[in-house]
Amino acid sequence: MDKISKVVVDTSNSQHAKLRPVPIDSTKLQQGFWQEKLKVTKTVTITTQYEQIEATGRLDNFRRVAGKKDVPFQGRYYNDSDVYKWMEAVSWSLAYDYDPDLDSLLDRVIEDVAGAQWADGYINTYFSLERADQRWTNFDLHEMYCGGHLIQAAVAHYRATGKTTLLDVALRFADHLCDTFGPSSKHGRDGTDGHPEIEMALVELYRTTGNNRYLEQAKYFVDVRGHGILGSAYGHMGSEYHQDHKPFREMREIVGHAVRALYLNCGSTDIELEQHDEGIRQSLHALWKDMTTRKMYVTGGLGSRYEGESFGSPYELPNARAYCETCAAIASIMWNWRLLLLEGDPKYADLIEHTLYNAVLPSIAQSGDKYFYENPLADYYALHTRSEWFECACCPPNIARLIASLPGYLYSTANKAVWIHQYVPSINRVQIEGEDELEFAVETNYPWEDEIRIKILTNMHCTLNLRIPSWSQSSEITLPNNEHLQAAGGNYFTIERHWNAGDLLTLRLDLSPQRMYAHPYVDEDVQKVVFTRGPIVFCFEDVDNKGLDPRDVLIPENAQVADFPHSYFQGVRALHIQSMQRHLIQPQTLYSREIYKYDVVPQECVLIPYFLWNNRGKSRMSVWLNRI
Ligand SMILES: [Zn+2]
Known part of the structure; x- marks a missing residue:
């Protein structure tokens, strides 16, 4: 394995990536909006979510299978995934801001998780013990989905700590999966999950281990869709619900369960980052266009229907009855991040910012311990309030893992250039290909104030690309020599030059209402x-x-x-x-x-x-x- 880099989506060696990632620990957030959010995530969100996964039996489900506790299974068949997402959140938090107490808490949870794995690599606490004979009998019951979250948590944990305790569990599961399904399996059995997630997890596992088998398996899980293997979701929801209505390369409209659709797009984009396929690329473009021009709320929220937690018809965007699941907004950021790495188009970075502020942040209370699952755009009768937890608790740990990993979404590099996608007060050390590190500070009270100062702290020749948001109708950049330049919105403003330590760039955006x-x-x-x-x-x-x-x-x-x-x-x-x-x-x-x-x-x-x-x-x- 290569040197461990604490990046969120590792396109360092991805053949078709326009942009390379910057590790989470290259950035130190400074006083401001996001530093406060990360602090609350670590001190409140992660700790109270641990209490919830303990109190609701989600951890006991693992101890039960491991023979450590004699209690009945508690909760729903996908509850393992909440534990894994929490573990991923803790891992990103450790990657950014190491904390020995959190590290050892996570070690103890990993021990419980590892104890629930079967000898053949299978792991899922619902389908163990009394339901052991039902393993892999119903692809709508999230076995691969849970496994995907296990893999993502394991990759994050490995990158954050260098430990392989959870990665070993994930690798055994991934091998079990490859042995069970697809062309390289022992019996050539077909299958894919009703809830996409495993695809992007396997690509990231490939990036982490270099083992091509996982990339091939991810491709198989995408390619096998649309041929009736899944059939009607849960027997009565239709095949669009879980994106089995047509092969991915033929999809032109984003339909069905919103989180499922967006996770599938994430996995397909991950595959495209590694191996170009014109059919996949065309579908990605068509789905993005359909989503953003006909099916997205003004907040960036997605999935307008309660029925099937799904995308509605074009322009079907009710306000008080908006479903807008929090996980769908998070999935949109994950997908747009992958598209940004693939193509470097600032429209994806614009949408990440917009969705972050207006579709993800509304879902969590300022206190950091209460959440919306649905995010209505109107509430005329004061009916809605955030909850501390849910029986179906996919959203809370998803918020935690996204915010904990946010420092990894600010910058990219490629070809002796740095891209600044988001403006957050920070001090940064960014390794530029084959060169030294560019150190720079971002000083700003954005998004409340319009001025962003970028201070260069090293001497270096390189290119800086600053995102000029599409909503900024007049943007001005002041160069170190005091030259003023106008920058058009919806672009990266590119400056190539020899920078001297102490150089100051000032960007002024148009924040008028x-x-x-x-x-x-x-x-x-x-x-x-x-x-x-x-x-x-x-x-x-x-x-x-x-x-x-x-x-x-x-x-x-x-x-x-x-x-x-x-x-x-x-x-x-x-x-x-x-x-x-x-x-x-x-x-x-x-x-x-x-x-x-x-x-x-x-x-x-x-x-x-x-x-x-x-x-x-x-x-x-x-x-x-x-x-x-
Ligand atoms: Zn959710």
Whole structure:
């Protein structure tokens, strides 16, 4: 095995990758928004999630199979995956900020997990003991999905600590899988999982070990789909639900269960990063286009239907009934990260940022210990509140692993160049191919303030590529010689030169508030408007607005909008809007043969970043507001 590099998705040697990853420990976040989030993730989220996986029997399920505890199986058939995702979160946290207590806690959990593995490499606590004869009899029951999360946790743990205790378990499982299914298996048995996940895990295992068998197995699991092996999901949900309705290369529309579809896209992109296949590439482009132009919420949230946790029809994007599973937003970031590594197109980095702030962050309370599973864009009756845990708890540990690994999503390298995708206060040492390290600091109070200062700390000739977000309508870069340049949004601004220690680059983005409107086919959003400022989507919450019903707020076309520091959420910029309020006069009935009459009076309103809603108790909320 090569030198261990603490990267999230290791495209260091991927033949078709445009960009190479930068290890998590190359970055030290400095005081600011994301440093605080990582601190809360480590000190609150990871610790309280450990208490939950212990209290709900998820760990006892492993001890039970290992013969350490005589208790019944608890929970659902996929509960092992929650433990694995938590282990992955701890591993990324260790990679970024080593903590001996967390390391030894993880060692103890690994011992319990390893004790539940069968001699042939199989591991799944639901299908052990009394259900042992049902192994691999129903591909909708997540055996490979759980195994995929085991592999991802093991790769993260190995990269973070250099230990192979969990990697050995994962390798035995992966070998068991290769021995059981596909062309290289002993009996040539066909199979693939109803819930994709194993594909990207196996590619990462290939990258970690160099063993081509795992890459071939991942390709097999993608290629075998669409030929009826899975059939109708759970016998009655249809084959689109679990992406078995057609071969991947023929897919042009993103359909079915959102998390499943997006995880499959992640795995397929991982394969494309290693071995180019024009059919796969075309499908990836078509699916991304369908998702972003017809099926994505203004927040970046995905999967509009509760029914089947699925993508809806084109433009079917209800607000109060938005499903928008947290895991789907996380999966979108994972997919866009892989696409960014594959093609280097800034549109993927834009969407990562947008989804992070507006679809992932809303799902976790500021306190770091409560979560949304569904993320509605409106709540007119103050029904929603975050929970400490769920019976189906896929989302909470998924949030933990994403935020813990965030320092690995900020930068990339290639060909003596550094890409700065996201602007986070940090001090960084980035190894440039065949050269020394470029050291640089990013100083900013972004996303609240518009100025980003990049201080070069070493002498070196290299190229810097700065992402200019597509929403920034006028962006200015000041070079070390004080030269001012305009930079177009939706690009990387490229500067190649010999840098001297002490050189300062200043980037000023346009953070003025903007309005967004929806395509007229999104019938719920007709005559409505959303406010954004930089990457942040805002919402109306009644607690800032004297209990006013968000449906009675009217936004005139020329309404003045100003940002100001919010008094409750420290450091956060909120919006103040010269809006109107509607008072219904008559009739008061549900339906009428007369047109409804109402008064309109001036009523200023306050909007907060959508990701902060529901942090002051239950409230009425809406992202989209009526226009007048
Ligand atoms: Zn979930």
